[in-house]
Amino acid sequence: MVRSDARENRARILAAAREAFAEDDGTSMNRIAQLAGVGPGTLYRNYPSREALILEIYQEEIERLVDAVPVLLAESSPVQALRRWTLDLVAGMRRKHAFGAALSPDTHQSIAARSYGPVIAAITRLLEAGKSDGSIRADAEPVDFLQLTGALWRAAPDRAEPMLALILDGLGSRPSS
Amino acid sequence: MVRSDARENRARILAAAREAFAEDDGTSMNRIAQLAGVGPGTLYRNYPSREALILEIYQEEIERLVDAVPVLLAESSPVQALRRWTLDLVAGMRRKHAFGAALSPDTHQSIAARSYGPVIAAITRLLEAGKSDGSIRADAEPVDFLQLTGALWRAAPDRAEPMLALILDGLGSRPSS
DNA sequence: GTCGACCGCGGAGACCTCTCCACAAGATAC
DNA sequence: GTATCTTGTGGAGAGGTCTCCGCGGTCGAC
Structure with missing residues (x-):
């Protein structure tokens, strides 16, 4: 019984x-408790950690993101869809810095199942779409992609797009080594 | 007068x-002072921040890394040199977790001139080598590359190599968008 | 040497994260 | 309604980062 x-x-x-x-992205846990x-x-x-709390709060944001995938795939080519989706994700992370931090580092496996899982699933779907029409290499890994996304978020805002372009080019070429 | x-x-x-x-990568500043x-x-x-102190300590490591560039370039193709150099850098970051953290996030511009500068210079040299023989696209940006390197470091150890391969493929292909 | 002027010291303290546990307050049984 | 069992509480406290500033030690002038 609860x-x-x-x-x-x-x-x-x-x-x-x-x-x-909402009013301060860096509020202390203390203050929240108070x-x-x-x-x-x-x-x-x-909420055993700050990340856990943040992920709970931004759950809706994540759902929005995840739900956008089918729409994007219907509208554009897989690679374009992936580009648009990723820029959206990075924008979200940037808007709420805490969100980016929570989704990035080592939070993973343990806590974030509820958020991390769906995000990975979304990326998987996007990558699969590209793999099946040959526009994305077959050995592309969703987890790796999310990790790289973290770099986009951390970078200067105007670098996100060029960096993503580079990654997408890398995803497009067939494995070389 | 000092x-x-x-x-x-x-x-x-x-x-x-x-x-x-040396004995604990996560020592507290308190303890060091004591x-x-x-x-x-x-x-x-x-040392106005933990990062500043760490970067000072690992200065030699950085110098070693920077000095390795000409050697690598003499021995291998630019892309191979870049690959080997980057794996070396990531290994260093991983060995000393603190080092990776200090070289990554927002530390940049401000504090890290003495370490950040040389590292960027090293990357620039490697990229230039590739650009001039056409094996690396002309619009590749050293800062972006270092940022992506941060993602390699944060990823699971066995993912660093495949992720790097993907980035290098991206660097090799000509810009597509 | 002696003596200011001033530079740098180091500890107290504000505020943080996270843990532990004696105790209080629901739930359940009768 | 009372007793008992169980679940959750909240604050004290350990240990951290980083700041501020009164005071003491250093240095150049004499």
Whole structure:
């Protein structure tokens, strides 16, 4: 049985976090706990790390992104779709810096199943589309691609597009070594 | 005039930091200050951030890397040289995690002139070699390449090589969009 | 030597992340 | 309604980063 006050607390934390992150992307966990009127212990029991909390908050953003895939694939060639999708993802990461950080480093395997999984699935679908019409090399790996995406996000804004172009060219050519 | 005790302190800090980082890559700044027998204030006045300190420590590593460039270029084709050099860099970053972190994110422009500059110069030289014999596209940007390198470092060890291969293929192909 | 002027010191302290556990407050059984 | 069991609480605290500033040690002038 889930205790009723527990569920309530969780909701309050989420609300507080949403508000806090909206006005300052770098809010401290402390502050969120305080805003939510709970102790740090409670905050951390619900979300064992800052990333976990952030990913929960940006869940909708992720769903939006994932849902866009079929549309893009219907409208453009696989490579174009991948380009547009990736630029969208990077823009999202950039808009909310915390989101980029959470989706990038080592968060992976462990916590992020709910967000990381779908994102990888989306990339997989895009890559598959390209593989089956031959416009993307067969050995392309979704996880690698996401990792490279992290570099785009970290780079200066005006470099994201050229860097992505380079990566896409790399994905297009047949393996050389 | 530089006060004598100041210079001495700086030396002690560096020695302590080298030792501390050697035995634990994640040592706290606190601990280093303590080891060096100075207050945190002094530590931070000399090295305004953790990255600054790390870059100072791994200066030799960087020099080694930079010096290897001409040798590699003499031995192999530009693309091969670039591949070997980059794998070496990534290995270094991985060996000393802190080093990778310091060379990657936003540290750039500001602090890292002494380390960042030479690394970019090395990459520039490698890319130029490839551009002049036509094996690397003319619009390749050293800074972009270093950024992508960060992704290699963050990725799982066994993915670095395939990812690099993909990037190199991208660098080889002529711009498509 | 002696004496200011001033540079650099280092610790106190503000604020952070994250853990641990004595205790309080729901849920359940009767 | 009461007793009991269980789940979750929240704050104290360990350890971190980084800043600020009163005070003491150094250096150049004499």
